[in-house]
Structures are given as structure tokens and as C-alpha cells.
Amino acid sequence: xAGVAQSPRYKIIEKRQxxxxxxxxxxxxxxxxxxxxxxxxxxxxxxxxxxxxVVDDSQLPKDRFSAERLKGVxxxxxxxxxxxxxxxxxxxxxxxxRDSADTQYFGPxxxxxxx
Amino acid sequence: DAKTTQPTSMDCxxxxxxxxxxxHSTISGNEYVYWYRQIHSQGxxxxxxGLKNNETNEMASLIxxxxxxxxxxxxxxxxxxxxxxxxxxxxxxxxxxxNLIFGKGTKLSVxx
Numbered sequence: 631x632a633g634v635a636q637s638p639r640y641k642i643i644e645k646r647q648x649x650x651x652x653x654x655x656x657x658x659x660x661x662x663x664x665x666x667x668x669x670x671x672x673x674x675x676x677x678x679x680x681x682x683x684v685v686d687d688s689q690l691p692k693d694r695f696s697a698e699r700l701k702g703v704x705x706x707x708x709x710x711x712x713x714x715x716x717x718x719x720x721x722x723x724x725x726x727x728r729d730s731a732d733t734q735y736f737g738p739x740x741x742x743x744x745x
Numbered sequence: 746d747a748k749t750t751q752p753t754s755m756d757c758x759x760x761x762x763x764x765x766x767x768x769h770s771t772i773s774g775n776e777y778v779y780w781y782r783q784i785h786s787q788g789x790x791x792x793x794x795g796l797k798n799n800e801t802n803e804m805a806s807l808i809x810x811x812x813x814x815x816x817x818x819x820x821x822x823x824x825x826x827x828x829x830x831x832x833x834x835x836x837x838x839x840x841x842x843x844n845l846i847f848g849k850g851t852k853l854s855v856x857x
Binding site: 634670671672673674675678686721723733734735736737738739 | 786787788789790791832844845846847848849850
């Protein structure tokens with residue numbers, strides 16, 4: 631089966647610009663996650679969707695980050711305006727359902743560099 | 746914050762077993778031990794998980810101590826493609842506390 635798809639793979643922008651990332655989860659997966667991974671650290675959860683509803687966005691910096699999952703399939707993560715400290719890899723993951731011991735399947739990530 | 750402690754790095758000779766330790770002394774009775782790995786420039790990949798019994802799959806074995814305060818991931822015959830950062834994570838099954846909280850992991854280098 632096809633894995634989690636993300637685009638673009640790389641993005642370079644200047645601070646205060648806007649950027650958007652796209653994720654297509656594995657077909658049929660109900661739950662979608664966005665993570666931020668700063669160099670040298672493990673991924674940190676930003677937001678979790680169950681179908682098209684937000685389950686957990688407690689770690690999302692809502693003053694500049696936004697995410698949506700229209701129709702419960704694809705998702706976009708936006709940063710507006712970007713700051714230098716937003717330089718990171720943004721990972722999308724999906725899992726079949728949100729109950730017992732779900733395995734999360736990760737995409738390859740989008741590497742963002744903010745200059 | 747991550748609830749696990751792992752060595753920062755380890756080396757292993759190709760073809761030998763790689764034993765990656767993890768301490769989780771504050772683990773609760775309803776928390777599972779999960780292992781993921783992240784190969785360079787890729788997203789994390791699920792390896793194995795367990796509650797209290799030892800587990801084995803096609804990728805690895807997971808040995809959990811009887812008091813559940815520590816565990817060891819075993820790659821029985823490491824290859825160069827096993828070079829990666831390995832994350833040990835404890836999580837519950839339900840609710841937001843069941844989210845994956847990654848630490849810095851162990852960087853395993855498999856050498857020829």
C-alpha cells in the first residue's frame with residue numbers, strides 16, 4: 631500500500647513569509663498527526679485530527695500555525711508569519727483509528743529552512 | 746517531557762546483535778513500551794511494542810524486565826541499514842496521554 635505522502639520535501643523562505651505543507655495520509659486512516667522535529671531532537675506533536683475534527687492541538691503555536699483537514703483526508707499545515715526558530719522538519723503521520731495501541735505511519739517530512 | 750532514558754549513542758559490528766537499553770522507572774501499569782526508529786532523512790518507523798511480556802517480530806525482540814522499569818530492544822543480526830536513531834517511548838492506549846512523546850533517542854551506528 632502507498633505510504634504517507636508529503637510535499638514539498640524541502641522549502642526555504644525568509645522570516646515573516648508564509649508557507650504551507652501538504653499531507654496525504656494512508657488511504658482509510660482516520661487519524662492524522664503533524665509533528666515538528668528540530669535538528670538533534672525527537673519529533674514533537676503539533677496537532678492531531680480524528681477524521682476532520684481536532685483531537686489535540688495543545689502544542690500548536692496558534693498565533694502563527696494553523697492546520698486543517700478538509701473532508702477527513704488530506705491535511706495542510708500553514709505557518710504565517712514564519713520565524714527563524716521554525717526551521718525544522720515537519721512530519722505527517724497517520725494511523726488507522728484512535729483506539730488500542732495504534733501504530734503511526736510517518737511520511738518523509740518537509741524540511742523547512744527560515745532565513 | 747519524555748518518560749524514558751536512553752544512551753545517546755551506541756556502536757555495533759555488522760552481523761552482531763545490537764542491544765539497546767531503555768529505562769522507564771516511572772512507567773504506569775497501563776502504559777506500553779514502544780520502539781520506533783528513524784533512519785537519516787526519513788520519518789520514524791514503528792518497530793515493536795509490549796506491555797509486560799517479551800515480544801518478537803520480524804524486525805526485533807523486546808525484553809521487558811519483570812518490574813517493567815527497563816527494557817531492551819534487540820536487533821539479532823544488525824546490518825548497515827539498521828544505522829538509525831532508536832526511540833523508546835512509553836504511552837497509554839487511550840486519550841491524549843496516548844500520544845507519542847519522543848526523547849532524543851539512541852543513535853545506533855552499525856559498522857562493517
